[in-house]
Amino acid sequence: MWxxxxxxxxxxxxxxxxxxxxxxxxxxxRRKHTCLVHNIKTVCDMQLFCDNSHPHEAWGxxxxxxxxxxxxxxxxxLSRRLAALIALHLQNHGVRCPTPSFAKHASQLDGIRQxxxxxxxxxxxxxxxxxxxxxQIPAAAPVPHNAKLLTIPLLGDAARVGYKTIGIxxxxxxxxxxxxxxxxxxxxxxxxxxxxxxxxxxxxxxxxRKK
Numbered sequence: 001m002w003x004x005x006x007x008x009x010x011x012x013x014x015x016x017x018x019x020x021x022x023x024x025x026x027x028x029x030r031r032k033h034t035c036l037v038h039n040i041k042t043v044c045d046m047q048l049f050c051d052n053s054h055p056h057e058a059w060g061x062x063x064x065x066x067x068x069x070x071x072x073x074x075x076x077x078l079s080r081r082l083a084a085l086i087a088l089h090l091q092n093h094g095v096r097c098p099t100p101s102f103a104k105h106a107s108q109l110d111g112i113r114q115x116x117x118x119x120x121x122x123x124x125x126x127x128x129x130x131x132x133x134x135x136q137i138p139a140a141a142p143v144p145h146n147a148k149l150l151t152i153p154l155l156g157d158a159a160r161v162g163y164k165t166i167g168i169x170x171x172x173x174x175x176x177x178x179x180x181x182x183x184x185x186x187x188x189x190x191x192x193x194x195x196x197x198x199x200x201x202x203x204x205x206x207x208x209r210k211k
Contacts, residue, residue: 017038017041026075026081027075028071042085042089046085091129136164146169
């Protein structure tokens with residue numbers, strides 16, 4: 001598809017990145033090689049190749065059908081990683097990205113796995129955003145000492161000609177205040193799903209123990 005005339009022309013005209021990875025490094029049982037063509041700088045961190053430290057299921061046909069059909073859906077760790085990188089990109093451009101409820105439940109389960117020595121390697125959004133805000137300054141202006149130059153916006157980003165986007169870093173006190181308000185991800189109580197916390201609380205009540 002990418003070798004057809006319309007797509008070759010498209011790739012020549014539109015700034016983009018090509019990011020390669022193997023699905024087996026993101027939860028799949030097969031060494032499926034994928035290339036993502038995109039214009040989001042943070043998604044470049046998806047690039048990851050098989051380290052050959054694990055076995056792979058075979059390709060071809062089985063009793064349930066072709067193996068390629070079983071690999072059409074992205075595995076959960078891959079989907080979560082991609083979503084987190086896109087959210088981080090939006091966050092860097094000043095868009096508030098609250099963590100969805102299903103991702104919070106996943107973080108709680110990851111915490112439980114850690115306590116039961118079932119370690120995971122997936123990463124998500126920072127608990128406290130790195131920047132307090134983002135701003136645009138003239139392209140020729142120096143970046144302030146308390147700021148960081150973000151990726152120059154590509155096609156589709158909200159930007160103005162002749163300007164560049166910077167992220168204003170939090171002061172140490174601002175970061176501490178935000179971290180305290182966010183709570184610690186390792187707190188035992190926070191790692192339990194809400195129904196389980198309610199059950200523990202109910203069973204711990206004096207009236208229930210007498211029964």
